[in-house]
Amino acid sequence: GQNIDQPTEMTATEGAIVQINCTYQTSGFNGLFWYQQHAGEAPTFLSYNVLDGLEEKGRFSSFLSRSKGYSYLLLKELQMKDSASYLCAVQDSNYQLIWGAGTKLIIKP
Amino acid sequence: IAGITQAPTSQILAAGRRMTLRCTQDMRHNAMYWYRQDLGLGLRLIHYSNTAGTTGKGEVPDGYSVSRANTDDFPLTLASAVPSQTSVYFCASSDSGQSYSGANVLTFGAGSRLTVL
Numbered sequence: 001g002q003n004i005d006q007p008t009e010m011t012a013t014e015g016a017i018v019q020i021n022c023t024y025q026t027s028g029f030n031g032l033f034w035y036q037q038h039a040g041e042a043p044t045f046l047s048y049n050v051l052d053g054l055e056e057k058g059r060f061s062s063f064l065s066r067s068k069g070y071s072y073l074l075l076k077e078l079q080m081k082d083s084a085s086y087l088c089a090v091q092d093s094n095y096q097l098i099w100g101a102g103t104k105l106i107i108k109p
Numbered sequence: 110i111a112g113i114t115q116a117p118t119s120q121i122l123a124a125g126r127r128m129t130l131r132c133t134q135d136m137r138h139n140a141m142y143w144y145r146q147d148l149g150l151g152l153r154l155i156h157y158s159n160t161a162g163t164t165g166k167g168e169v170p171d172g173y174s175v176s177r178a179n180t181d182d183f184p185l186t187l188a189s190a191v192p193s194q195t196s197v198y199f200c201a202s203s204d205s206g207q208s209y210s211g212a213n214v215l216t217f218g219a220g221s222r223l224t225v226l
Binding site: 004008031033035040041042043044045048050087089091095096097098099100101102 | 149150151152153154167168199211212213214215216217218219220
């Protein structure tokens, strides 16, 4: 079966750095997405990786290793507004999106 | 309207009743989707439409139906609601369809919280 694994919950301190991991086992691979979802709101797109390596976008970076079936989202200079759930999703060989259950990130002052 | 509008925001429904969740987008996106989100589970695709006039089944289509008469609207109907359909429902759209070989970025609506008693 297809599977996306993420930690259920993480806690970090304002101003610090946090890394949210995502491992996947899917039928083929056509890209990996990260979305942010604040409580009670819609998911919003953060990043897309299809080739190995690091993609940097401001305070957020996303890394992909296709051989290891692994990605991480790195958040720097954490702000209270970064408290949210972070969803990892993989596009499989049929271009269907397989979603992880999400990682709830709690930021403490 | 800016983006995707879903209605109702929240609804409590008796089991056995029929319910339609509405979804309208103003971005002229070709593809639209309905997902359900349940605690501890990833988003699960119910139905999708790659273009007006076509629909397809997702991962969990049973008990749901959709139509796509035009580009902007994609209603989801529960013909006879059951308690297991209690969930938060998200409508989404993308410029490209599900078979697009690139970054098929989804734009989501704010969600409809449905409780079936």
